[in-house]
Amino acid sequence: MRGVRRLEEVACLSVHPAPRQPECEPLQWLPPQPVGVVAYTCGCRNVSYELCHVNGQAFVRRTVRLADGHVIEETHRMPIHKAREFWERLLRGEIQ
Numbered sequence: 001m002r003g004v005r006r007l008e009e010v011a012c013l014s015v016h017p018a019p020r021q022p023e024c025e026p027l028q029w030l031p032p033q034p035v036g037v038v039a040y041t042c043g044c045r046n047v048s049y050e051l052c053h054v055n056g057q058a059f060v061r062r063t064v065r066l067a068d069g070h071v072i073e074e075t076h077r078m079p080i081h082k083a084r085e086f087w088e089r090l091l092r093g094e095i096q
């Protein structure tokens with residue numbers, strides 16, 4: 001439904017990943033480290049993502065908001081172009 005946005009998304013400033021697709025593949029998530037964030041999804045949802053660069057490599061960080069705090073995990077490091085591919089696939093709901 002192109003052009004139709006849910007009410008919650010009208011006020012959002014950032015992108016949302018699509019719902020999990022039938023062939024969605026699981027990523028391996030690791031503990032976080034200090035890095036540069038170059039892209040991120042909207043923080044209005046309980047699960048948000050950041051595309052991070054560090055030392056010429058990149059990875060995706062996932063933050064899961066819980067009732068008593070949050071859990072942050074990261075994918076393995078990879079070349080920046082590969083991480084960008086992961087990021088685009090994640091936004092399309094092809095991986096989570």
Ligand SMILES: [Zn+2]
Nearest residue numbers: 012042044045
């Ligand atoms: Zn939002």
